[in-house]
Amino acid sequence: MRTQSLWEHTLTFFPQFLAALKERVAPEGTVAVIGAADGRLVLPLAAAGYRVIAFERDPQALHGGEVRLPGDVNVRALGLIGRLKSEGLDDRVQVIDEDFLDADRLDTLCDAVWTSCSWHYSANHHRPLAEFVARMQLLVPPGGLFGAEFMMPVDQHHHQIEHYTSPEKLSRRFTSAWTVLLTLRTGEFTERAHVGRLQDHTHRMGLLLAARTPN
Template sequence: MQAPSMWRHTLTFFPQFLAALKERAESDSTVTVIGASDGRLVVPLVAAGYRVIAIERDPIALHGGEVQLPGDRTGHAMGLIDRLKREGFYDRVQVVEDDFLETGPATTRCDAVWTSCSWHYSANHHQPLSEFVNRMQRLVRPGGLFGAEFMMPITQRHHMLEHYTSPERLRQYFIGDWDVLLTLRTNEFSEQAHVGQLQDHTHRMGLLLAARASTPS
């Protein structure tokens, strides 16, 4: 039996991104996923016919290994690479094992870029949020799609960190050649303990989808 994703029970706005992608891009377009993790959202993109560039820095997410589970248990997590091989998708994914914020500028733009709850992690706070967003934007070709779901602030500590943001605050980065297509937000909701967050916890999440103009304005 195939090992399930470590993040299979967590909420995601990915269906909204996929619907916009199907509406705006060819079926064999290239999508870059920033923070690909163990492939939870990479596999459905490949299954839908897209070519994927998967960028991930965590060796366990990439190669699998022992992880701490809720209830003071440990278990083995399947990594992205083994998951792709089991699905027969390995040849359709370019896996980049690197820190997205430390890599050089991309030489080839893609048709869409997506990230899921990546920039709020403390490991990504060594660069301002604007740099993270700007690097993602630079990957998107004219006419392409940008998609990001992200954690919104709940506690006072969160309000002091720009990496816990909101759709309204993100809009300031999408002027000129960008058109914001959709923003969504949740109310506070409870989520069960999972890998990386070993106690039940409360979240707020947001989504921003934007399209780059086909020609510069």
């Protein structure tokens, strides 16, 4: 991508999801991305030939604007919509400016669904994690792919919040109608400061990929 995401250098398991997607979903398939941010993972999907439904409700993530970066630096950044237009990919992406947990346009099945570290944000803590996961699962037809990377607890208070979960706990939310394909987890690691977290900080992350059983 010629335009760079504000999240470009943060750790992601997206390559594992993309590999599974290429195995299971034909080109021109549809992928829903929950918590699209400024398009860090949306644009590569669209560039690879997929059609994308991008859920994002943060105005700055959608439209860009002035942001503060580490080192007390202010820059003007493109948001998701601007980056899509700049890359000529806006015709492949449907942007839904709604809270995913309240969106009423969940009647279109997708070939795959993906979220990257979205449900641990405090704005999503007013609803159970089970509801978030179940709504994602509803988007996936038989034979389709579910992918999520997520924050695992590090600090003591994280253990009191179910949205900081683990691959083992998350796997329990997938019944016999699903096959868990892959789970991964990191140990604690230090991530460099980035927009929204202006100091170096410690994370643990997990990944779960699952396929809905074909009919």
